[in-house]
Amino acid sequence: MAETVLTNKRRIELLEMRGIVKRFPGVLACDQIDFTVKSGEVHTLLGENGAGKSTLMKMLYGLYQPDEGEIRINGKVASIRSPQEAIQSGIGMIHQHFMFVPSLTVAENVALGLKTSFGSMLDLKEISKGLSALSDRYNLKIDPDIPIWQLAVGEQQRVEILRAIYKGADLLILDEPTAVLTPQEVDDLFRILNQMRQDGHALIFISHKLHEVLAISNRITVLRDGAQVGMIDVEEATKQNLAEMMVGRPVVLQYDIPPLERGSVRLELNQVSARSNRGNLGLNDVSLSVYGGEIVGVAGVSGNGQQELAQVIAGLRPIEAGTITVNGQNISGKSPEKMNSLGVSYIPEERMVDGVIKEFTVAENLILQDHWREPFANNGLMLNFNVIQDACRQAIKDYEIKTPSTETPIKSLSGGNIQKLVLARELARNPQVLIAAQPTRGVDIGASEYIHQRILAERETGTAILLISEDLDEIRALSDRIIVMFEGRIVGIVERKDVNIQALGAMMAGVH
Numbered sequence: 001m002a003e004t005v006l007t008n009k010r011r012i013e014l015l016e017m018r019g020i021v022k023r024f025p026g027v028l029a030c031d032q033i034d035f036t037v038k039s040g041e042v043h044t045l046l047g048e049n050g051a052g053k054s055t056l057m058k059m060l061y062g063l064y065q066p067d068e069g070e071i072r073i074n075g076k077v078a079s080i081r082s083p084q085e086a087i088q089s090g091i092g093m094i095h096q097h098f099m100f101v102p103s104l105t106v107a108e109n110v111a112l113g114l115k116t117s118f119g120s121m122l123d124l125k126e127i128s129k130g131l132s133a134l135s136d137r138y139n140l141k142i143d144p145d146i147p148i149w150q151l152a153v154g155e156q157q158r159v160e161i162l163r164a165i166y167k168g169a170d171l172l173i174l175d176e177p178t179a180v181l182t183p184q185e186v187d188d189l190f191r192i193l194n195q196m197r198q199d200g201h202a203l204i205f206i207s208h209k210l211h212e213v214l215a216i217s218n219r220i221t222v223l224r225d226g227a228q229v230g231m232i233d234v235e236e237a238t239k240q241n242l243a244e245m246m247v248g249r250p251v252v253l254q255y256d257i258p259p260l261e262r263g264s265v266r267l268e269l270n271q272v273s274a275r276s277n278r279g280n281l282g283l284n285d286v287s288l289s290v291y292g293g294e295i296v297g298v299a300g301v302s303g304n305g306q307q308e309l310a311q312v313i314a315g316l317r318p319i320e321a322g323t324i325t326v327n328g329q330n331i332s333g334k335s336p337e338k339m340n341s342l343g344v345s346y347i348p349e350e351r352m353v354d355g356v357i358k359e360f361t362v363a364e365n366l367i368l369q370d371h372w373r374e375p376f377a378n379n380g381l382m383l384n385f386n387v388i389q390d391a392c393r394q395a396i397k398d399y400e401i402k403t404p405s406t407e408t409p410i411k412s413l414s415g416g417n418i419q420k421l422v423l424a425r426e427l428a429r430n431p432q433v434l435i436a437a438q439p440t441r442g443v444d445i446g447a448s449e450y451i452h453q454r455i456l457a458e459r460e461t462g463t464a465i466l467l468i469s470e471d472l473d474e475i476r477a478l479s480d481r482i483i484v485m486f487e488g489r490i491v492g493i494v495e496r497k498d499v500n501i502q503a504l505g506a507m508m509a510g511v512h
Helices: 002-010 053-060 083-088 106-111 124-137 153-166 183-198 210-216 239-247 306-314 336-341 351-355 362-366 385-398 415-427 445-461 472-478 501-508
Strands: 013-024 027-038 042-047 068-073 076-078 091-094 171-175 202-206 219-224 227-233 265-275 281-291 295-299 321-326 344-347 433-437 464-468 481-486 489-495
Touching (some): 013 053, 027 053, 027 202, 027 227, 042 239, 053 171, 053 202, 091 153, 124 153, 183 202, 219 239, 227 239, 281 306, 281 464, 295 445, 295 501, 306 336, 306 344, 306 464, 336 344, 344 415, 351 415, 362 385, 415 445, 433 445, 445 472, 464 472, 472 501, 481 501, 489 501
Parallel strands (some): 042 202, 042 219, 091 171, 171 202, 344 433, 433 464
Antiparallel strands (some): 013 027, 013 068, 219 227, 265 281, 265 321, 481 489
16 A cells, blocks of 8 residues: 555656746846656756756755746745745755754754744754654664764765755755765665655756766756756666767767876875864875876875875975975975976866966966966066967867957856866976866866866876876776875775775775
8 A cells, every 4th residue: 555655656746847947147047947856756957067957956945036937846836935935845955065063963953943842942852853763764874962073974964864854855956965975875875865765755866977867867857058958767868868968969988098008107205294274184194106107096085185185296285294206306395386397287176266366367377387488478577478379379279268268357267168278278388297186076078078088198198197086987987096095094006907886985985
């Protein structure tokens, strides 16, 4: 009998968004989009950056109001004007960046925003009891009385899901929910989502990881440039046809990488330690070597020393101990300018903070690190504007950078085009060593393909490449060797031929 009820629930169209239009000045963000979700299904929303996914979901969650179209919840027209009204309508949202008060317990965080149960006080014991029951039901394994700061990232995400269910969410929006999880934590999350699906919840899954989309979805809707390209059942979907729908052209997803022709050691770290911004050892006794013509991938959950590793090599962070050498020359403690002169190029993790100056033009950003050198300047004094413009136009052509002109402020470009400009600048120096930190973070699949091909082309020229990424697909696709970091240490090194996703996930969780 229970299964019959569940089957009937799956047939209910819990959410209908019909003819949704949203305009911003000069931009049609959503153009007549139809999107429906049934109880008991996972409907994935897929698309490149700027395709309209976030705008559509913000309208559903009450952060924006549609200019045209209507939203129906359980068949009734709904006017959702705030997240509070969305929650009252049974809609929950799991954000990519969790929203907690770290010093409060799980129960206290869930209690925030709830109406008082008696007098002016919340009954935390009742909340804890309810949370424990839900935790058992969905195998979430969360103690309601533990402070949030003591929980690992995957556990904090479970609390987000627990909080949404506790507040009565029938429909759950999951925005890039696997971005900071190990492979094992992703498996755990998918088990929870499948249990929720069986219980009749409706789930909207937003992700750029195509293998995850295929693993968890029932239906997939693809958006491109604010318009709906199509909706496809998961049985008919492949990585290739989904990528083509997203980009509008065939996309290379698997690279033919020539056999490794390893040169001499270009970059070497010997027992290097460095402080993080919090004052603790963010990098702890790290030793590694990168050879010419080799890509060494650095895998790990965010915050395990990857940022410190990139910055000490680029000269942006002092080291506490150890030595760093480039082509046998000790460069420990040298300035970024000295690193550049020795052939070290750096694609930073935060391109808008460390990679470009937002108010400067495309041309100005292209010559940021070399503006005083020939041929861009005469004797370090007078800029050669014609040479700068010619170099910029050539870079725009060579790297397929979409910009109205060389004089366009860099902040006006998309993330992918800004990243291509950073790439053009860093590769123009024909580096001996390339540090690529999160090179495709927040970048469309089309731009990611282009950046990957450029990195592989550098490998062919004999450059030593350290690729730091939280995207395991990217690491596995490009790397000759993979090192895994946990709490500032290297806990494992794996050759390409020996890569096992479960073993990598275990190391990312700190299991040697």
